[in-house]
Amino acid sequence: MSGLRISAMGSGALLASAPGALDIPTQRRIWALAQAARGWPGVREAAPGMTNLLVTFDALLADPEALTARLHEAWAGDLESAGTGKVLELPVIYGGEKGPDLGLVAQRAGFSEEEAVRLHAASEYVVFAPGSSPGFGYLFGLDERLHTPRKNEPVIRKTAGMISIGGMQCSIGAVAGPSGWNAIGTLAKPVTPFDPFREPPVLVLPGDRIRFTIVAILS
Amino acid sequence: MIEILETAPLNTVQDTGRFGFRHFGVGTAGAMDDLALSLGNALLGNPLDAAGIEVQMHPFHLRVTVDTAIAVTGAAEAKLDGLLLPPDWAVPVRAGQVLSLDTPPKRGARSYVAIAGGIDVPVLLGSRSTCLRNGYGGHKGRPLSAGDRLPMGAATATPVPPGGIGAAPMESGEPLTLRVIPAAQHDAFPEQVRARFWDEGWKVTMQSNRMGLRLEGTALRPEKPFDIRSSGIVPGVIQVPPAGQPIIQLRDANSAGGYPKMGVVIEADLWRLGQARPGDTLRFRRCAQAEAVDALRAIDAYLADVAATAALCRGMASR
Numbered sequence: 001m002s003g004l005r006i007s008a009m010g011s012g013a014l015l016a017s018a019p020g021a022l023d024i025p026t027q028r029r030i031w032a033l034a035q036a037a038r039g040w041p042g043v044r045e046a047a048p049g050m051t052n053l054l055v056t057f058d059a060l061l062a063d064p065e066a067l068t069a070r071l072h073e074a075w076a077g078d079l080e081s082a083g084t085g086k087v088l089e090l091p092v093i094y095g096g097e098k099g100p101d102l103g104l105v106a107q108r109a110g111f112s113e114e115e116a117v118r119l120h121a122a123s124e125y126v127v128f129a130p131g132s133s134p135g136f137g138y139l140f141g142l143d144e145r146l147h148t149p150r151k152n153e154p155v156i157r158k159t160a161g162m163i164s165i166g167g168m169q170c171s172i173g174a175v176a177g178p179s180g181w182n183a184i185g186t187l188a189k190p191v192t193p194f195d196p197f198r199e200p201p202v203l204v205l206p207g208d209r210i211r212f213t214i215v216a217i218l219s
Numbered sequence: 220m221i222e223i224l225e226t227a228p229l230n231t232v233q234d235t236g237r238f239g240f241r242h243f244g245v246g247t248a249g250a251m252d253d254l255a256l257s258l259g260n261a262l263l264g265n266p267l268d269a270a271g272i273e274v275q276m277h278p279f280h281l282r283v284t285v286d287t288a289i290a291v292t293g294a295a296e297a298k299l300d301g302l303l304l305p306p307d308w309a310v311p312v313r314a315g316q317v318l319s320l321d322t323p324p325k326r327g328a329r330s331y332v333a334i335a336g337g338i339d340v341p342v343l344l345g346s347r348s349t350c351l352r353n354g355y356g357g358h359k360g361r362p363l364s365a366g367d368r369l370p371m372g373a374a375t376a377t378p379v380p381p382g383g384i385g386a387a388p389m390e391s392g393e394p395l396t397l398r399v400i401p402a403a404q405h406d407a408f409p410e411q412v413r414a415r416f417w418d419e420g421w422k423v424t425m426q427s428n429r430m431g432l433r434l435e436g437t438a439l440r441p442e443k444p445f446d447i448r449s450s451g452i453v454p455g456v457i458q459v460p461p462a463g464q465p466i467i468q469l470r471d472a473n474s475a476g477g478y479p480k481m482g483v484v485i486e487a488d489l490w491r492l493g494q495a496r497p498g499d500t501l502r503f504r505r506c507a508q509a510e511a512v513d514a515l516r517a518i519d520a521y522l523a524d525v526a527a528t529a530a531l532c533r534g535m536a537s538r
Contacts, residue, residue: 005403007402007403008400008401008402008483008508009402009403009451009452009453009456009480009483010400010402010453010455010456010483010484010485010486010511011400011483011485011486011487011508011511011512011515012453012486013451013453013483015402015403015450015451017403017448017450022448034242044238044239045238045239045240045241045242046241046242047241047242047244047451047474047475048242048451049448049449049450049451049475050448050449050450051448052448052450053450053451054241054450054451054452054453056238056241056453059486059508059511059512059515060512060515060516060519064508129449129451129475130241130242130243130244130451130474130475131244131474131475132244132449132473132474132475132476133244133246133352133353133473133474134240134243134244134245134353134474135244137244138449138475149444149446150460150461150477150478152460152461152462153460153462154460166449166477167446167447167477168446168448169448169449169477174244174353175352175353177352177430177473178430180460180477180478194243194244194353196245196343196344196355196356197343200243201240201243201245201344202243202244
């Protein structure tokens, strides 16, 4: 396992990134590292990203250099994670106003819209990390032919539950709001991805798997 | 009880933020100028992180239904039954008295109304802050509206004396110069682009709110596009989308992001961003961890000093 790249995220956080491929073995180690770091003195939160980990700390109690050393040390050792691994099946309406960027994603890949949709729905996705807002999180498993760069400027999404692609990543938007990702579809049935009164408050946890089924492809 | 008599949109209940749930994607929310909210709490003898009202749109009028004390801190002028209060001031209020913040401030963007005992809305995921984006926390997960009634916590501190008590503002230097620690992609930008980031002024645009400040200046473009894996982000992070105009994420921001990160405003300067408004020009100054920690300690010392002095004034008056 090669070493982490660790950089400051301001005065109260560090970002530790694992070099190499975006894959499940690396991500399992990230989940385990998060679990370990949560117990360290001065650490407030440890939030996994895509093969990276954000560790926030109280700058009056913890020293980022010491934390950096400890992260390197932990990464060099054995890290085992037990994902919960439940499976969620989600019906999707692709294209049209439900997925305004489907045409662009398909065109870039050299596919028809229907081919792009079938390819997207053929994968099983693993929840890798919490999303940009509480709910579904970032999904791993996008076929690389569908990788599409983020937009130059974020646009406002008026509805929640949109399935979108940003670079090599795929996600389900938990709420309406600005996004720089390419939306290809929307969940056919509304779900409650986040409920602060529920325990746990989020519908899926890292390690869970999601399958999309095609309800319709709009043009 | 506090009764909201009249309010413009987007005024909310906030405390100093929600921590500990980032692994679910839960952001901090909390007062944009947390120093001002804590200052009001210090004057009243509340815990520094007690919940108050963030006023960012005017007019805003409230009435209290019991005898208590309030503090108004931050940018705007406030009147109690029509009489102007000095800035950063705590006063006793009698049942039925009306506090009004009528006009937008001449400088700064936000004001805070703290009340003895704090606002006692339910604690959700460890905080009373309103998260507007996801609609939870604070008062029913939404901005305040006329007719709302907010419960008050039990006040335990000695009452505020009749004339009120105030605090001198903390030595703040240049309010819109922000100390910044370089972040992950800083060194990957070309040298002359980095130099522009540090040397030029950045105008705050109209597309700025509790989620973030969108800035405008000479575009910061990388040599080649980045494809960055998304990671957790923190309030204060300065991200540069491909178009090159930086965005500073703030209290109601996404909890993760994948745009290149040029730097992060230090925690001790986040309050300054809470008072920045469209048209203002921000400047960034490079800073190391030691200075960032000293700046946090200075804020803690200032608030402790205000709390101790205010306690002394309240004690003397009650003898």
